[in-house]
Amino acid sequence: MRELKILAVVVVFTLITYWGVEPFAHSQMHPHVEAADYQFKDVDGLGGLKGDAANGASLVQANCTACHSINKEGFPPVMDDATAAASYGVVPPDLSSSGKLYNAEYLAAFIKNPAKASKVEHKFVDGRVHPMPSYDWMQPQEIADMVAYLQSIAPEKMTNKEVFTDACQRCHGIKYGDMKGGSMAAKTPNEHIKAYMGKLPPDLSQYIRSRGESYLHTFVNDPQKHLEGTAMPRVGLTQEAEQQVVAYMQEVGDSKKAEREALGPKFLIYLVIFAIFAWLWKASKWRDVH
């Protein structure tokens, strides 16, 4: 009985210390932020308009393909990644999957005013302009048509890796994704991305461990929430696409998760058996001396 009392004291002191240096300290150092908004309620989006994909096709092909490739529809990139990055600061995205990755409201708002929708207007002052021009001179219906076209050509299904590649890899590398082949490096060469973003965007290999899943969700949804003034744009991913991005980061950064979770319970069962036998042995030995 006395030993249980002592154990209780030890456990209580340990738990108070643990609570203080982990949950409590982290709640103090990382203030709570609002939950992610996947509806993008704050943007000037479609305004309830329904688009016509056929009309959108000719608009996109006339206005967008000078800079953007749409590989799926037979519009290859006009220049290689390095040259494109030198021209624009960053490699422009291929539009084949945009209709799937990005929220339609966000996409419409982005076409109208890219810097505003992606919340990076603070970067484009003193005569600097966003590499993509604003299309707010177009009719709202035309913008809705373009969004409808992009959605119509988007693939039904994409793997986690494909989503990550299209959404993140223009700026971010994730080298553990292909450590030996090197194919998961950022597409924009370092010197250009550094000039464009102000600093080299971090490699994301270990971000699932250094930031954790819930931080990544709120961060990707709106980077300004956690890092006010950051150069990273709000990319406007749908909830599904964002989940795929984080899932890919987990596959790469914590690739042995399944193995760990499979082995853990077996280890613990063995140890419980060991503990039972140890207590039985103890009882048999101490019977002689008490």
Next chain:
Amino acid sequence: MAKFTKANSVGEWLDQRLNTTALNKVLMTEYWIPKDINFLWAMGVLLATTFGILVISGLFLMMYYKPDVNLAFDSVNYTIMQEVAYGWLFRHMHGVAASVVFLIIYIHMFTGIYYGSYKQGREMIWISGMLLFMTFSAAGFSGYMLPWGQMSYWAAMVITNLFGGVPIIGDALVVWIRGDFNVADATLTRFFMLHVFLLPIVIMGLIGLHFYTLRIPHVNNQSSEDIDFDAEAEKYLSGNKKESKVIPFWPIFISKDLAVLGIFLIFYFYLVFFHYNFAMDPVNFDPADNMVTPAHIYPEWYFLWSYEVLRGFFFDVGPIKAFDIGLAAFGFANAIFLLLPFLDRDPAVLPAYKRPGFNVWFWILMVDLIVLTVYGKLPPTGINAWVGFVSAMLFIILFLVLPIITKADAKKRGA
């Protein structure tokens, strides 16, 4: 040379040459431990086991780890964690054990303080134990740096900077310790050597010394009763096991240790598999970057209390700089436990609950250490800075008044 006859068994063959029977008696079956002990006395065996886990898992990690600033981070986070079969298991075992070992050390230490196990004849047990604690701290710190993560890099920067406070030679000392003007490759390589060779060897030597110091004064017990070990041992050997106040180390004492160890291992491996994060600061999964400081710099949890004593003095007093006062307090905090046997002026060995003044002192110390630990991690701004100051002052005052309190306790008892 002694006469050797033909041995009838391997045991006998060894006994003739190594006297294993006598050795076994001295170390195991006739090494006497008081019967009146509780599970807190099993912490020694838990520590030995945890140290064993650290050495073995460390050997496996060392096979793949690269002590080079360009390779270190990836060798840990990619090679060991993803490529090597069960590398993640060894890393988590090592990382979690490095943290848990300090929890057990602290429990072991405060058990000793509570039951007065550092006093009158047992001073060397205490001193060798504190030396072990210091060496473990150095090993923990040098190992923490090896994955070359962002937090460990900046923690190393802060800690090595402290030596700059040493009068006259400070600046040169910092450069000498780092091997460079900055925490850089030279620092990493030498910390690697310290962590994998020099400090473990010293720890093993100190563990030997710590065991040896127990031999003559013997282990203390729950009521701190002064036992005549020879007389009690004779009782035990003559078959009077129930009346004897002592038990042999093997198999009686160890059977209880193993039972406690069983529970401990469940707890430990639960952490390894399902809660390894607590022992690994997330910031350390960002590679070290000497151009960007983390938002908050703090050491691992087991150093937070002394870090907070260092930070607690945040204002200059007259011509003395806050940094120098903090440094002196930090030095005090790290050395004062070593002197505990000499600060306690009570001539009797008694558990805290039989010494009213000391009992209060003990629990205030425990609470103060927890407050220091928690506030050591929080940003030292606003009210936090004052909590840090008050608890750091309290820590120092507690040790200054200890001789008076213990003497008063003895006087009240009429000793």
